[in-house]
Amino acid sequence: MKILVLPGDGIGPEIVAQAKKVLATLQSDGLKIELEEAPLGGAGYDAHGAPYPEVTQKLARAADAVLLGAVGGPQYDKLDRPLRPERGLLAIRKDLNLFANLRPAILYPELANASTLKPEVVSGLDILIVRELTGDIYFGQPRGVRINEAGEREGFNTMLYSESEIRRIGHVAFQAARKRNKKLCSVDKANVLETTEFWKEIMIDVARDYPDVELSHMYVDNAAMQLVRNPKQFDVMVTGNIFGDILSDEASMLTGSIGMLPSASLDANNKGLYEPSHGSAPDIAGKDLANPLATILSVAMMLRYSFNAEETATRVENAVKAVLAQGLRTADIYEAGTEKVSCSAMGDAVVAAL
Amino acid sequence: MKILVLPGDGIGPEIVAQAKKVLATLQSDGLKIELEEAPLGGAGYDAHGAPYPEVTQKLARAADAVLLGAVGGPQYDKLDRPLRPERGLLAIRKDLNLFANLRPAILYPELANASTLKPEVVSGLDILIVRELTGDIYFGQPRGVRINEAGEREGFNTMLYSESEIRRIGHVAFQAARKRNKKLCSVDKANVLETTEFWKEIMIDVARDYPDVELSHMYVDNAAMQLVRNPKQFDVMVTGNIFGDILSDEASMLTGSIGMLPSASLDANNKGLYEPSHGSAPDIAGKDLANPLATILSVAMMLRYSFNAEETATRVENAVKAVLAQGLRTADIYEAGTEKVSCSAMGDAVVAAL
Numbered sequence: 001m002k003i004l005v006l007p008g009d010g011i012g013p014e015i016v017a018q019a020k021k022v023l024a025t026l027q028s029d030g031l032k033i034e035l036e037e038a039p040l041g042g043a044g045y046d047a048h049g050a051p052y053p054e055v056t057q058k059l060a061r062a063a064d065a066v067l068l069g070a071v072g073g074p075q076y077d078k079l080d081r082p083l084r085p086e087r088g089l090l091a092i093r094k095d096l097n098l099f100a101n102l103r104p105a106i107l108y109p110e111l112a113n114a115s116t117l118k119p120e121v122v123s124g125l126d127i128l129i130v131r132e133l134t135g136d137i138y139f140g141q142p143r144g145v146r147i148n149e150a151g152e153r154e155g156f157n158t159m160l161y162s163e164s165e166i167r168r169i170g171h172v173a174f175q176a177a178r179k180r181n182k183k184l185c186s187v188d189k190a191n192v193l194e195t196t197e198f199w200k201e202i203m204i205d206v207a208r209d210y211p212d213v214e215l216s217h218m219y220v221d222n223a224a225m226q227l228v229r230n231p232k233q234f235d236v237m238v239t240g241n242i243f244g245d246i247l248s249d250e251a252s253m254l255t256g257s258i259g260m261l262p263s264a265s266l267d268a269n270n271k272g273l274y275e276p277s278h279g280s281a282p283d284i285a286g287k288d289l290a291n292p293l294a295t296i297l298s299v300a301m302m303l304r305y306s307f308n309a310e311e312t313a314t315r316v317e318n319a320v321k322a323v324l325a326q327g328l329r330t331a332d333i334y335e336a337g338t339e340k341v342s343c344s345a346m347g348d349a350v351v352a353a354l
Numbered sequence: 355m356k357i358l359v360l361p362g363d364g365i366g367p368e369i370v371a372q373a374k375k376v377l378a379t380l381q382s383d384g385l386k387i388e389l390e391e392a393p394l395g396g397a398g399y400d401a402h403g404a405p406y407p408e409v410t411q412k413l414a415r416a417a418d419a420v421l422l423g424a425v426g427g428p429q430y431d432k433l434d435r436p437l438r439p440e441r442g443l444l445a446i447r448k449d450l451n452l453f454a455n456l457r458p459a460i461l462y463p464e465l466a467n468a469s470t471l472k473p474e475v476v477s478g479l480d481i482l483i484v485r486e487l488t489g490d491i492y493f494g495q496p497r498g499v500r501i502n503e504a505g506e507r508e509g510f511n512t513m514l515y516s517e518s519e520i521r522r523i524g525h526v527a528f529q530a531a532r533k534r535n536k537k538l539c540s541v542d543k544a545n546v547l548e549t550t551e552f553w554k555e556i557m558i559d560v561a562r563d564y565p566d567v568e569l570s571h572m573y574v575d576n577a578a579m580q581l582v583r584n585p586k587q588f589d590v591m592v593t594g595n596i597f598g599d600i601l602s603d604e605a606s607m608l609t610g611s612i613g614m615l616p617s618a619s620l621d622a623n624n625k626g627l628y629e630p631s632h633g634s635a636p637d638i639a640g641k642d643l644a645n646p647l648a649t650i651l652s653v654a655m656m657l658r659y660s661f662n663a664e665e666t667a668t669r670v671e672n673a674v675k676a677v678l679a680q681g682l683r684t685a686d687i688y689e690a691g692t693e694k695v696s697c698s699a700m701g702d703a704v705v706a707a708l
């Protein structure tokens with residue numbers, strides 16, 4: 001199995017370094033993997049003048065799975081739009097056809113205090129958000145800034161979903177729900193937007209293949225409220241790219257420990273890009289302070305989804321649980337009574353627990 | 355001053371009835387108002403076959419301010435899209451050019467427990483969300499469902515903002531911030547959507563007229579997170595129609611008592627439509643159980659924004675605070691140690707406190 005590692009920017013290199021220690025351990029235990037490395041985002045721009053350089057593209061297409069740290073940093077803010085780090089992320093998602101973004105929002109019992117929500121509201125929280133990732137207003141044409149009929153400038157974008165795009169993400173979501181608590185909530189704004197009214201219609205049709213899964217529908221504004229009011233009502237949520245962007249970030253913050261949350265972005269053949277849900281945190285980059293656990297848990301998702309190695313995935317997840325149980329914490333999840341450790345020490349502890 | 359009252363559907367009539375008691379009291383104290391009444395939403399459909407009937411439109415155009423209960427109910431779900439209750443709401447907003455939606459999210463100290471967030475995170479919360487209400491993907495053309503080049507059906511909508519639309523909501527937001535803590539956060543997705551990159555550019559330009567207000571920018575996904583992580587960092591937030599729909603609902607749920615939150619939708623001359631932030635709650639309609647305080651506080655906003663009667667507005671708000679201090683609670687905000695009262699009893703209590 002070929003894994004392409006994209007350290008990226010900010011804390012990316014240091015968190016990815018810990019994930020590589022985990023991969024090396026699994027390798028010495030017999031896991032057949034080959035690692036390559038390439039730049040993405042600001043690092044791509046620095047090395048090759050583009051956020052998704054050709055060399056990275058070539059390796060990414062050839063890989064079975066991609067592990068990404070994070071992209072972005074203030075030094076790139078003034079670049080032209082097509083050169084900015086996040087363009088690299090959008091480009092690789094689109095290029096590899098990674099239409100299914102899986103974002104778990106899980107509250108680890110040891111970290112229950114980290115949430116800003118009351119313990120009884122979030123304890124045991126375990127939501128999976130399935131976000132469509134290669135369609136919607138993110139990629140819809142036409143788009144831009146133009147002069148309108150009144151002679152005024154106007155900005156415009158196009159929200160767009162074809163039937164097959166909705167169907168394929170629907171199947172991913174129903175299948176995920178089937179492996180969990182068999183409840184799927186499809187989020188739309190069908191009372192206002194035709195695109196999402198259409199989305200709802202197709203979801204209802206896809207549901208006929210999954211009589212064992214209970215499908216419900218919720219407006220996006222209500223979903224944003226319900227995540228705050230009673231997040232444990234949800235099992236799996238499925239929604240489009242822009243609503244998913246907003247709701248998955250809201251959901252991960254419910255846990256208070258976004259440094260713990262991995263994500264997977266899959267194509268139709270379970271090739272995937274795996275990355276932590278958090279960003280590149282330029283303010284703490286290079287200081288060995290970052291939390292590598294979301295990246296390590298992203299490796300677990302890679303093992304599960306791309307390599308079908310459920311047992312090894314669980315082994316990695318258990319190692320993470322073990323270091324939490326030992327009381328080890330990076331700065332972002334530290335609280336009195338626990339032991340504060342650096343990024344690299346946390347990586348070493350996970351390796352030891354493996 | 356002519357006020358058009360639109361009771362609407364569900365609990366609308368009963369909450370509006372309490373607000374009318376308040377208006378009657380102010381009238382007998384010398385406030386010069388005339389009330390008319392008309393149907394909107396499902397009630398409009400029942401009476402005249404349209405969610406925004408002509409008779410309602412005529413009266414709404416002639417009025418100085420509109421007081422709305424709520425619209426919507428399950429009996430209207432099967433109607434054709436143009437006949438559904440929420441179409442009436444969208445139509446009156448557009449028809450009266452009510453582009454500035456002001457939605458306060460305030461946590462009343464007496465109701466601090468109602469929040470699902472920890473007290474230290476939300477106590478003293480006082481955010482004002484300024485949402486653009488007549489543009490964006492809500493009204494953008496083209497839109498619909500069509501057959502694409504591949505012969506497949508696709509749903510599509512258009513996000514759209516002209517410079518003047520952004521400018522005018524920008525001015526409303528800066529002026530509101532000036533009267534508060536002088537901090538304005540403009541929410542966009544400028545890293546992906548040209549419309550909102552343009553939005554950001556215009557906001558920065560408008561800011562030059564308000565050197566005393568501190569303008570910041572935040573991506574919508576981050577804003578959805580920050581509202582959960584640390585909502586008290588915000589003073590005024592300004593954003594487009596669809597992001598505002600999502601974020602204002604999220605923000606109001608932070609208080610745990612959406613039954614307390616009013617809203618105002620203003621045109622360029624401070625003519626406005628005032629309504630509670632909550633919905634029509636068909637499940638408790640007609641049972642005298644609803645919380646009328648958001649509607650009564652909407653009257654206070656009407657007095658402040660449309661009638662420039664700051665003192666009378668404060669008098670109404672103080673009456674609401676007084677009934678809370680007396681321990682009176684409708685079912686939605688009831689907790690042990692307080693006194694549960696009906697919708698009409700709550701209305702009477704506010705009148706008594708006036």
Ligand SMILES: CC(C)[C@H](C(=O)O)[C@@H](O)C(=O)O
Nearest residue numbers: 086087089090245545546575
């Ligand atoms: C960086 C940005 C383009 C990206 C997105 O909006 O998809 C990010 O917010 C995410 O969710 O991965």
Ligand SMILES: CC(C)[C@H](C(=O)O)[C@@H](O)C(=O)O
Nearest residue numbers: 191192221440441443444599
């Ligand atoms: C009912 C619906 C059309 C409306 C909206 O989306 O604007 C509502 O959610 C609101 O926020 O007032």
